[in-house]
Amino acid sequence: MTTRRQVLHGLILSLSGAAALSTFQGAAARPLQAVKSGAPAFYSADELALVTCLADAIIPRTDTPGAIDVGVPAYMDHLYLTWASAPTQGAHHAELAAIAGHLERFGAPRTSGDTKSRLKALTDLDAAAFAYGTDASGLGGYRAVKSLIATVYYLSEPGATQELQYELVPGRWIASAPIGDIGRTWAQ
Amino acid sequence: MREFDAIVIGSGMSGGWAAKELCEKGLKVLLLERGRELSVEKDYSDMLSPWELPNLDRIQEDERKTHYPMQSRSVGYALHETTKQFWVKEDEQPYETPEGAPFEWVRGYHSGGKSLMWSRQSYRFGPQDFESNKKDGVGVDWPIRYDDLAPWYDHVERFAGISGNRDGIDSLPDGVFQPAFELTMPEKAFAERVNKAFPSRHVIAARVAHLTEPTQEQIDLGRGPCQVRNHCHRGCSYGAYFSSMSATLPAARNTGNLTLISHAIVQAIDYDPVSKRATGVRVMDANTRDTKTYSARLIFLNASTVASTLIMLNSRSEAFPTGLANSSGQLGHNLMDHFGGAGAGGDMPEFDAYYHAGRRPGGIYVPNFANITEPDKPFLRGFGFQGGATRPGWTGDRPGLGQDFKLANRTPGSWSIGIFAFGDMLPNYRNHIRLHETRTDKWGMPIAVIDCRLGDNELKLMQAAARDGRAMIEAAGCVNIWSSDADNMTIESLTAPGNKIHEMGTARMGRDPKTSVLNGWCQSHDVPNLFITDGSCMASSAVQNPSLTYMALTARAADHAAQLMKDGAL
Numbered sequence: 001m002t003t004r005r006q007v008l009h010g011l012i013l014s015l016s017g018a019a020a021l022s023t024f025q026g027a028a029a030r031p032l033q034a035v036k037s038g039a040p041a042f043y044s045a046d047e048l049a050l051v052t053c054l055a056d057a058i059i060p061r062t063d064t065p066g067a068i069d070v071g072v073p074a075y076m077d078h079l080y081l082t083w084a085s086a087p088t089q090g091a092h093h094a095e096l097a098a099i100a101g102h103l104e105r106f107g108a109p110r111t112s113g114d115t116k117s118r119l120k121a122l123t124d125l126d127a128a129a130f131a132y133g134t135d136a137s138g139l140g141g142y143r144a145v146k147s148l149i150a151t152v153y154y155l156s157e158p159g160a161t162q163e164l165q166y167e168l169v170p171g172r173w174i175a176s177a178p179i180g181d182i183g184r185t186w187a188q
Numbered sequence: 189m190r191e192f193d194a195i196v197i198g199s200g201m202s203g204g205w206a207a208k209e210l211c212e213k214g215l216k217v218l219l220l221e222r223g224r225e226l227s228v229e230k231d232y233s234d235m236l237s238p239w240e241l242p243n244l245d246r247i248q249e250d251e252r253k254t255h256y257p258m259q260s261r262s263v264g265y266a267l268h269e270t271t272k273q274f275w276v277k278e279d280e281q282p283y284e285t286p287e288g289a290p291f292e293w294v295r296g297y298h299s300g301g302k303s304l305m306w307s308r309q310s311y312r313f314g315p316q317d318f319e320s321n322k323k324d325g326v327g328v329d330w331p332i333r334y335d336d337l338a339p340w341y342d343h344v345e346r347f348a349g350i351s352g353n354r355d356g357i358d359s360l361p362d363g364v365f366q367p368a369f370e371l372t373m374p375e376k377a378f379a380e381r382v383n384k385a386f387p388s389r390h391v392i393a394a395r396v397a398h399l400t401e402p403t404q405e406q407i408d409l410g411r412g413p414c415q416v417r418n419h420c421h422r423g424c425s426y427g428a429y430f431s432s433m434s435a436t437l438p439a440a441r442n443t444g445n446l447t448l449i450s451h452a453i454v455q456a457i458d459y460d461p462v463s464k465r466a467t468g469v470r471v472m473d474a475n476t477r478d479t480k481t482y483s484a485r486l487i488f489l490n491a492s493t494v495a496s497t498l499i500m501l502n503s504r505s506e507a508f509p510t511g512l513a514n515s516s517g518q519l520g521h522n523l524m525d526h527f528g529g530a531g532a533g534g535d536m537p538e539f540d541a542y543y544h545a546g547r548r549p550g551g552i553y554v555p556n557f558a559n560i561t562e563p564d565k566p567f568l569r570g571f572g573f574q575g576g577a578t579r580p581g582w583t584g585d586r587p588g589l590g591q592d593f594k595l596a597n598r599t600p601g602s603w604s605i606g607i608f609a610f611g612d613m614l615p616n617y618r619n620h621i622r623l624h625e626t627r628t629d630k631w632g633m634p635i636a637v638i639d640c641r642l643g644d645n646e647l648k649l650m651q652a653a654a655r656d657g658r659a660m661i662e663a664a665g666c667v668n669i670w671s672s673d674a675d676n677m678t679i680e681s682l683t684a685p686g687n688k689i690h691e692m693g694t695a696r697m698g699r700d701p702k703t704s705v706l707n708g709w710c711q712s713h714d715v716p717n718l719f720i721t722d723g724s725c726m727a728s729s730a731v732q733n734p735s736l737t738y739m740a741l742t743a744r745a746a747d748h749a750a751q752l753m754k755d756g757a758l
Contacts, residue, residue: 057589057590058584058589058590058593059590059593059594060590060591060594062591062594064594078243079243079244079246082243082248083243083244083246083247083248083249084249085248085249085250085253088249122589123589126587126588126589127587129587130586130587143585146584146585147583147584147585148584149584150582150583150584150585150597151244151584152244154582154597155238155239155241155244156239157237157239160237160238160239163594163597163598164581164582164597164598166237166238167545167546168235168237168417169415169417170415170416170417170545170546170547171415171416171546172416172545172546173369173370173416173544173545173546173548174544174545174546175369175370175371175372175373175375175544175548176372176373176539176542176543176544177542177543177544177545178541178542178543179540179541179542179543179599179600182543182544182545184598184599185581185582185597185598185599185600186545186547186581186600187238187581187582188238188547188581
């Protein structure tokens with residue numbers, strides 16, 4: 001019988017390549033180290049694997065660092081461990097379980113190797129989640145997790161300063177200038 | 189012999205001004221602050237980058253629910269893990285409201301009070317605002333007119349530093365301004381198109397208490413120009429926006445005449461029926477609970493509207509059984525706040541070839557036109573709008589994965605403009621603060637019961653604001669227009685009193701001692717050495733953010749009080 005973990009393993013490999021898989025395996029082997037303080041981690045190994053998979057598929061390494069490079073899964077693990085109340089923690093566990101179920105229903109194969117099918121499953125899930133209103137699709141949990149992954153990434157130092165741009169002390173106000181002169185989206 | 193000439197109660201927006209003005213006139217001033225003394229180095233978090241903020245700057249959820257249940261909604265934009273030290277823990281500072289009539293009492297107990305967390309919008313009241321009560325037959329007539337206060341607006345603007353344009357609008361007088369923050373292209377287009385479609389309406393740059401061209405006096409106080417970071421709610425290490433911390437308290441200290449005592453909770457003011465003077469201020473130390481009475485010839489009460497009112501109500505004597513200086517019976521009544529509930533907005537993609545740089549601390553302002561340049565509305569008074577145009581940044585809530593997702597977020601969204609109404613709330617005797625009959629706080633002080641409700645005029649006014657706001661957005665050629673639903677608006681859909689943090693009116697100024705607590709100098713009719721110059725003194729609310737008016741009233745009152753002392757009248 002194929003376990004959920006094997007499904008995720010295959011999904012990560014197909015979507016994200018060896019770099020993410022390495023992160024996934026590392027996280028699975030050393031789950032406590034995902035939390036900076038050494039305190040118990042919030043995510044189970046399977047959940048961490050899923051978040052890692054999603055983070056890497058949504059924001060991969062390109063010409064700038066990706067979500068895995070900046071430590072998004074570990075940040076989220078710490079966030080839910082230390083910020084979230086018990087009900088919010090429970091809701092997040094549930095939404096991750098729901099996302100894993102959605103991925104299977106969208107055709108993510110239970111065994112590794114079928115790269116196209118796995119990528120298609122997440123692509124279809126993403127498309128379905130945005131096809132209607134936030135809740136109409138029943139996929140609001142996926143959108144919420146995706147938004148959080150993006151928030152953690154774009155407010156990380158590489159996300160804010162390499163992928164986008166950020167100035168701690170702008171020191172001047174330019175009300176409007178050709179966008180080519182200003183550059184990319186401000187991270188904040 | 190007394191150690192102090194004057195006692196100022198509260199170091200916030202108006203108390204800081206009272207202390208500064210009185211110190212600079214040579215008076216030895218004792219400034220009592222119920223909170224702790226803030227440290228720029230330890231308490232400000234404005235030099236942290238986003239990735240240095242713990243947990244996305246979110247307060248742990250259980251902690252937020254326990255300590256900040258109301259404020260996390262009311263001021264959620266400014267209440268974060270790195271700023272929570274500026275906001276009171278609600279469970280430790282209780283008050284009560286009637287069922288179904290919430291009042292959002294937002295507080296900051298520390299040196300500088302709410303002047304550290306304000307939104308810095310700074311507008312003069314206009315001539316019509318001092319005449320409206322008389323004209324409408326509501327409340328009591330202001331005992332002063334605009335011309336009485338105009339030189340004091342000049343005075344406080346020159347010191348505080350207000351950025352703004354000289355717009356030439358009679359109902360929103362120009363002042364002593366430093367250069368304004370330029371409007372964005374969509375905002376300029378909005379201003380032009382609105383004015384063309386509605387010649388009776390104007391859209392101007394927000395006037396904000398930020399230095400853009402500091403004077404030597406401001407530089408000498410250690411203040412520098414605004415760095416356009418818009419991290420103001422974390423404190424400003426540059427001292428670029430006006431606060432007691434950056435401006436009035438340093439100036440008061442420079443005189444050598446200021447003594448500030450922290451953790452000093454004022455419980456009551458003593459009154460001597462023979463001399464008819466306030467003789468002492470009873471204080472409990474917040475930590476040790478030791479009590480002490482300080483005395484001085486002059487007392488300025490600036491604890492903020494609700495707190496000042498509580499102190500007065502709690503200062504009962506045979507001469508004043510319902511509260512100090514309350515022969516009129518008006519003390520605690522006529523509570524007002526601004527209110528919202530109407531907004532409109534839309535996109536202006538025609539300007540998407542342009543972008544901004546820097547994070548400006550203010551946007552646009554639409555001065556009230558209702559019953560001023562557009563008369564005969566089916567309601568009294570009117571509303572102003574605050575707003576601005578921005579380009580939304582990155583979002584995770586968009587479709588797509590991988591490189592496409594990243595590339596999409598490298599370009600900001602279309603320009604979007606929004607305007608949000610601030611309504612004029614009528615003074616109404618029924619809206620009041622009283623002492624709880626049995627319940628006290630942990631220092632033994634009766635807690636506040638606040639009973640304040642918006643009425644039919646407020647609802648009609650805000651419904652009109654929703655319609656007028658939408659009409660202006662449409663006239664500007666926006667697309668994807670949204671607006672509040674005027675037809676289905678109810679009193680419950682308006683913002684609760686207190687939400688705008690402009691509470692005022694509970695010790696109103698007036699000409700007649702029988703119907704008002706204070707005279708035209710913010711001086712008690714009953715107790716001549718007692719002045720109240722925080723929001724309590726206001727006879728009407730107008731629509732403009734009131735802090736600048738509190739400052740001007742305070743400086744004017746301090747000048748008058750010092751003169752009375754010099755003349756031997758006090």
